[in-house]
Amino acid sequence: MTAVATHSLTKDFGDVRALDSLDLEIPIGSIFGVIGPNGAGKTTLMRLLIDILRPTSGHAVVLGEDPRTAGPELRARIGYLPGELHLEGRLTGRQQVDFWAALGDDPASARDIAHSLAERLELDLGRQSRTLSKGNKQKLGLVQAFMHRPELLILDEPTSGLDPLVQQEVLAIVREARDAGATVFLSSHVLSEVEAVADTAALLRTGRIATVAPMAELRATAVRHLRAVLDGTSVREIRAAFSFRGLAFTLDDLGDGEVAVTGMVEGRADDVVKGLAGFHVVDLVYAEPDLEETVLHLYRGPDAGAETPTTPTTPTSPPTPTSPPATDEEEAR
Amino acid sequence: MSRLPVFVQDLREGRRSLIGWSLGLIVVMMIYLPFFGIMGGDSEIRELVESLPPALVEALRYDQMFTGPGYAQATILGLLGFALGTIAAVSWGARAIAGDEETGTLELTLAHRVSRERLVLERALGILVRLVVLGVVVAVVLLATSEPFGLDLVAGNVLAAVTAFVLLLLTTAMAALAAGAVVGRRVVALAAGTGLAVFGYVGDAVGGQAAGWGWLQDISPFAWAYGNSPITDGWDPGGLALLLALSGVLLVGAVVAFRRRDVGT
Numbered sequence: 142m143t144a145v146a147t148h149s150l151t152k153d154f155g156d157v158r159a160l161d162s163l164d165l166e167i168p169i170g171s172i173f174g175v176i177g178p179n180g181a182g183k184t185t186l187m188r189l190l191i192d193i194l195r196p197t198s199g200h201a202v203v204l205g206e207d208p209r210t211a212g213p214e215l216r217a218r219i220g221y222l223p224g225e226l227h228l229e230g231r232l233t234g235r236q237q238v239d240f241w242a243a244l245g246d247d248p249a250s251a252r253d254i255a256h257s258l259a260e261r262l263e264l265d266l267g268r269q270s271r272t273l274s275k276g277n278k279q280k281l282g283l284v285q286a287f288m289h290r291p292e293l294l295i296l297d298e299p300t301s302g303l304d305p306l307v308q309q310e311v312l313a314i315v316r317e318a319r320d321a322g323a324t325v326f327l328s329s330h331v332l333s334e335v336e337a338v339a340d341t342a343a344l345l346r347t348g349r350i351a352t353v354a355p356m357a358e359l360r361a362t363a364v365r366h367l368r369a370v371l372d373g374t375s376v377r378e379i380r381a382a383f384s385f386r387g388l389a390f391t392l393d394d395l396g397d398g399e400v401a402v403t404g405m406v407e408g409r410a411d412d413v414v415k416g417l418a419g420f421h422v423v424d425l426v427y428a429e430p431d432l433e434e435t436v437l438h439l440y441r442g443p444d445a446g447a448e449t450p451t452t453p454t455t456p457t458s459p460p461t462p463t464s465p466p467a468t469d470e471e472e473a474r
Numbered sequence: 475m476s477r478l479p480v481f482v483q484d485l486r487e488g489r490r491s492l493i494g495w496s497l498g499l500i501v502v503m504m505i506y507l508p509f510f511g512i513m514g515g516d517s518e519i520r521e522l523v524e525s526l527p528p529a530l531v532e533a534l535r536y537d538q539m540f541t542g543p544g545y546a547q548a549t550i551l552g553l554l555g556f557a558l559g560t561i562a563a564v565s566w567g568a569r570a571i572a573g574d575e576e577t578g579t580l581e582l583t584l585a586h587r588v589s590r591e592r593l594v595l596e597r598a599l600g601i602l603v604r605l606v607v608l609g610v611v612v613a614v615v616l617l618a619t620s621e622p623f624g625l626d627l628v629a630g631n632v633l634a635a636v637t638a639f640v641l642l643l644l645t646t647a648m649a650a651l652a653a654g655a656v657v658g659r660r661v662v663a664l665a666a667g668t669g670l671a672v673f674g675y676v677g678d679a680v681g682g683q684a685a686g687w688g689w690l691q692d693i694s695p696f697a698w699a700y701g702n703s704p705i706t707d708g709w710d711p712g713g714l715a716l717l718l719a720l721s722g723v724l725l726v727g728a729v730v731a732f733r734r735r736d737v738g739t
Contacts, residue, residue: 154739191585194736217587227578229487236486243479244586285582 142169144293144324145190149199152185152348159185161348162199167341172315172325174339174356176332182348183328184224187295190326191221204293217246220286224297224328226278230271234259234281238266238288245289255288262310275302283311287318294318296327300334312338333429367413369402370424376400382419386412399423480583480593484600488566492604495562496611499555503615506549507623510542533679542625543705546616546632551639552700556675559608559643564667566604567647570597571732572654572663581738590733594655598725601647609640627705635705641717642699646671648724655728658737670695695720 145167152160160182167173175183188194190201192208192215200207206215228237238255242248259266264280273281279302286294299315300308315325315338329335335342336356344351367390371379376392379400383390390404406413413427512519523536531537535552538544550556571594574580584593613636620627650667654660674696681690681697691697698717702710 188581188738193581193584193738195734213587213589213592216585219585221582221585223578223581223585225578227582229579231490232487240479240483241586243482244583244588246587282582 143167143202144169144171144204145173145326146202147186147189147199148201150186150189150196150201151198152182152189152194153197159348160189160196163348163350165343165350165353167324167326169324170319170322171340172319172327172338174335174342175326175328175345176330176335176342177328177345177351178330180347181345183345184297185348186345187221187224187297187326187328190295191216191219217289218292220289220291220294220296222282222286222294222296222299224301226282228270228273228278228281231269233269234264234266234273234284237270237281238284241285241288247289251289254290255284258284258287258314261314262307276304276307279303280307283314287314290321290323292323294323294325294327296325298329299327300329300331308334364408365406365410366426366428367402367404367406368424368426368428369417369422370395371400371402371417371420372423373398373421374400379420383416386416388412388416478596478599480588480596481600481603484570484597485603488600488604491562491566492607495558495608498558499608499611500615502554502558503550503612503619506554507546507615507619507625510545510623510625529683532683541706542620542623543627543631546625546627547635547700547703547705550612550616551635551705552696555612555639556642556671556696559605559639560646560668560671562608563601563605563643563647564650564664564671566601567650567667568654568660568663570594570601570651570654571728572650572658572660575654575658575738576660578738584737591729594651594725594729594732598648598651598728601651602644605640605643605647608643609636612636612639628708631705631708634709635700638699638704638710638714638717641714641721642674642695644721645674645695645717645724648721648728652724652728652731655732656735658735658739 143166145165147163147165149162149164150160151158151162163182163186165186175186177183185194189196190203190208192211195209200209203211203215204218208215232240238252238259239248242251242255245251256266259280262280262283264277264284266281268277270278270281279300283296283299286296294315296315300311303311312334315327319325325338327335327339339356341353341355343353375398376394379390379392379402383402386409388404388406388409390402393401393403395401402417410427417425520540523531523539526536535544535548538548571580574583584590613632616625616627616632616636617629619625620632646667649670650663653666654663657663674694677690677694678697678701681687681692681694691701695717698713700713702713704710704713
C-alpha cells in the first residue's frame with residue numbers, strides 16, 4: 142500500500158524544469174525522507190501533493206486520490222508544514238490554532254491536541270506570532286501540521302530553526318505519529334536528521350530522484366571528512382599503513398614528526414579507525430560533510446555515468462562546484 | 475463553531491484596520507461638514523465659485539455645494555469619503571488574495587480543508603461586511619450632524635446615497651481582488667482597483683461635460699452610483715443593480731481564475 146505515488150510528475154516554472162518526470166512511491170506507515178540541495182525540487186514536490194501547485198504533466202496519487210481533483214476533503218487528511226513558514230503576525234498562537242481547528246472536521250479535539258503539543262514543545266500560545274522567535278514560529282507551524290491527527294504528514298524542513306533539544310522532541314513526535322499509523326514525508330538538507338528518523342530516503346537533485354534506498358544503505362555510502370594529526374611518524378609510514386587498507390589521503394608533513402592526514406571517506410569507518418590505531422593520534426576530526434558534498438559524492442559513485450546530467454534540462458540549476466571533494470584523494474595518489 | 479471560518483478570521487484580523495478607516499472617515503467628515511454653514515447664502519465663497527470656469531465648477535461639483543445634500547455629496551460621498559473609502563476597499567481587495575499570497579500566509583491556509591472558491595467567496599463577504607460598516611459610519615455621522623450643521627438631509631435619501639457609496643467601493647474592491655486572483659501580485663491588484671476607481675471618477679466628470687463623450691458616464695461606476703443624485707432624489711435601483719452586477723462578474727472571474735492556477739510561485 143502506498144500513501145503517495147507520483148507518476149512521471151513534472152513541473153515547469155516558465156523555462157525552468159523544477160521536477161522532471163518523477164516516479165516515487167511512499168509506503169503507508171513509513172517515514173520517508175527526501176534530501177537534496179536547495180533548488181532540487183523538494184518543496185515543489187510537496188506543494189504539488191497538496192494542490193498548491195498543479196503539475197505540468199504526470200500526476201500524483203495521495204491517499205488514493207488525485208490532489209488535483211480531490212479537493213479540500215483530501216487536504217483535511219494531510220498535515221502540511223511549509224518550508225517557508227509565514228504566519229499572520231497580529232494574531233496570537235491561540236487565535237491561529239482556533240482558526241485552523243475551525244477549518245477541520247473536529248475543532249474541539251484538534252484544539253486539545255494543539256494545546257498539548259504546544260505544551261510539549263514549550264510554546265506560549267498567548268503571544269502574537271510576530272513577537273515569536275523563528276524557532277517558536279516553527280513550533281507553531283508544527284502544531285498546525287499535527288493538530289488534526291492527519292493520515293499523512295508532509296513536512297518541509299521540520300526542524301529548521303529549532304535548537305537541538307527541540308529538534309529531538311520533534312523527531313520523537315514524528316516517530317510517534319508513524320507508530321500511530323500515519324505516513325510521514327519529510328524533507329531536509331541535513332542528512333543526519335533524515336538518518337535519525339527516516340525508514341527510507343530519496344535523494345533529489347535538479348528535479349530528479351538520484352537514489353531511493355533504505356536508510357541503512359544510504360548510511361553505508363555516507364561520506365565523512367577525516368582530519369587527523371599523527372605524531373612520531375612519517376608521511377611514508379602513514380601512506381603505507383593506509384594504502385594497505387585501500388585508503389588514500391592527503392598527507393602534509395607539519396615538521397617535528399607530526400603529519401596531518403586529510404581526506405574523504407565513504408562508509409569505511411572501521412578501516413579508518415584501524416589504520417589510525419597504529420599511530421599516536423594528536424588530533425582527530427571525523428565529520429559529516431554538508432549534504433551538497435554527500436550528494437555530489439554519491440553522483441560520482443558507481444551510477445555516476447548514467448546519472449551525470451550532461452544535457453542540462455534546467456538552465457538555472459546550480460553549477461557544479463569547481464573543486465569537487467574527490468580531488469583530495471586524487472592529489473594524494 | 476463557525477460555518478464560515480475564513481470570513482470570521484478575516485474580520486478578526488481586519489478589525490484594527492476597519493476601526494482605523496472608520497475613525498479616518500469620521501475625522502474627515504467632522505472637519506468638512508461644519509463648513510457648510512459658511513458656504514450657504516450669499517457668501518463670498520459663492521461669488522468666488524461663480525467666477526470660476528463653469529467646467530471646473532462642474533468637474534468639482536461645486537455647483538451643488540450650496541444645498542446641504544449637495545454639499546454632503548460633493549465633499550464626502552463624491553470626493554473625500556470616496557477617496558478614503560476607495561483606498562480602504564482597494565487595499566482590502568488587494569490583500570484578500572494577492573497580498574496574502576505574497577506574504578506567504580495563503581499557502582498555509584490553502585493546505586487546510588478550504589477550497590479555493592470558498593476562500594475567495596468568504597474573503598469577498600468579509601470585504602462587503604467591512605464596507606457596509608464604513609457605510610453605516612458615514613450614514614450615522616451624516617444623519618447625526620444634519621441638524622447641528624444645517625445640512626437638511628432626508629434620512630431615506632441618505633440611506634440610498636450611502637448604499638450607492640458602499641456598492642461603488644465594492645466594485646473597486648472586487649476589481650482588486652479579481653486582479654489578485656488572476657495574477658497573484660499585490661501591485662497589480664492595487665493598480666486594478668485604483669484604476670477602476672479613477673476611471674469611474676474621471677469618466678463621470680468628462681462624460682458630463684464633453685459633447686460626444688456622454689457614453690463614458692454609461693460605463694462609469696461612479697456615474698452609476700451618483701448619476702441620478704440619490705442624496706436628493708432617493709433610491710436608484712438601476713444604478714445599484716449595475717454596481718452589483720459588475721461586482722458579481724468580477725467575483726466570478728476571480729473564483730474561476732483562482733481555481734485554475736498555482737499559488738505562491
